[in-house]
Amino acid sequence: MECWFCLHGYTNRCIRGKSFGSLGFDGGQAEYVRVPFADGTLQRAPTTVDDSLLIMMCDIFPTGYYGANRAIQYFESQSHELDTINADTPMFQLQELKDCVFVCLGCGPVGLCSILTCLTKKVGKVFAVDAVDDRLAEAERWGAIPLKLGRDDIKAKILEATDGRGADAVIELVGNAPALKSAFELVRPAGCISSIGFHQGEVPFTAFEAYAKNLNINMGRAPARRVFNDALDVLVANSDKVREFVTHKLPVSEAAKGYEIFEKQQARKVVLVF
Ligand SMILES: [Zn+2]
Known part of the structure; x- marks a missing residue:
């Protein structure tokens, strides 16, 4: 280093x-x-966690964790700042995490890791948005509120859940312009977008629109080595749930087959065994 x-x-x-x-x-x-x-x-592998869980720590879990935690840290820093002002002159109401409404846009494996992080860190309400039924069903079993693209009026549901202000934070895990546009439309003024999707195009809103909303946005990949220990704590706390991510274990000689079934969405995560 x-x-x-x-x-x-x-x-x-x-x-x-x-x-x-x-x-x-x-x-x-x-x-x-x-x-x-x-x-x-x-990172030295902890001996107390088995390999089928640790493999999640190579990429998807720290990524999902970071997407959620960036938004969580934003609210914690806001509370800390207002708390300091209130110590002098009590005038502001603090918004604690338990009062926050977060939206996770995209509930593939990384999105599900973000949802687990939000729920473990006691975010008040977590909405899970996706078009795939079994992803939404899983998120719902864990305690998130499912909203299906193409079926639910997502914006109306979020406004209803927030007294009309919009989501306090949106974690965007898709990585395309329509998803980022939705994140912008769903987030409340002075709220936070944590975009972990791998974007390669234009930002789908104007600088003026962002100004008019006092948007806080953070984009880009996770510093996996930096967040490793905290993310591992969340993973271990949810090991029974994360274990279900691995649907296939194949010998490395059948790696091509693993890619093939993954491509056809017949597998969620494939582990190759040497
Ligand atoms: Zn370096």
Whole structure:
């Protein structure tokens, strides 16, 4: 670990960072893998958590955790600031997490990890938005409120749940312009959008619209090494639920089949075993 960003905890913005399996950097599905700058990437595996859970910590769980926690931290910092002002002259009502309404847009495995984080950290109400029934059913079993794209009037439901102000935070996990536009429409003035989706296009609202809403927005990938320990605590607290993410375990010789069934959405997560 040597660049300014890594040294200050922004391991997601390392100036020499690369992703396994991307251009110019081989994938990691092999018996042995060389990891450059391993001190900023690798983490000693805790012996108390089994491998089928730990594999979630490579990517999806820290990502979902970070998407949720960025929004949670925003509200905690707001409360702290108002609390300090109130100590001098009591004038503001604090909004605690238990009074917050969060929306998770996108409930694939990463979205479900975000929902678990929100529920574990006691966000008051968590809405889960997706078009896929079994994802919504799972989110509902855990305590989220399901809203189905194409069936429910999502904006009306959120306004109804917030006395007309809009969602306090929207965690956007889809990564396309329509999803980001929905996030903008659902979030309340001075609320927070935490966008963890991998966007590659234009921002679908204007700077003036963002100004007129006092929008707080945070985008980009998770600093997985930085959030690892906190995310692991949330994972362990929900191990019975997260275990269900792995629907198939295949020998590495059948890796191609694993990709094929994943592509056809017949598998949620496939673990390759050596
Ligand atoms: Zn670095």
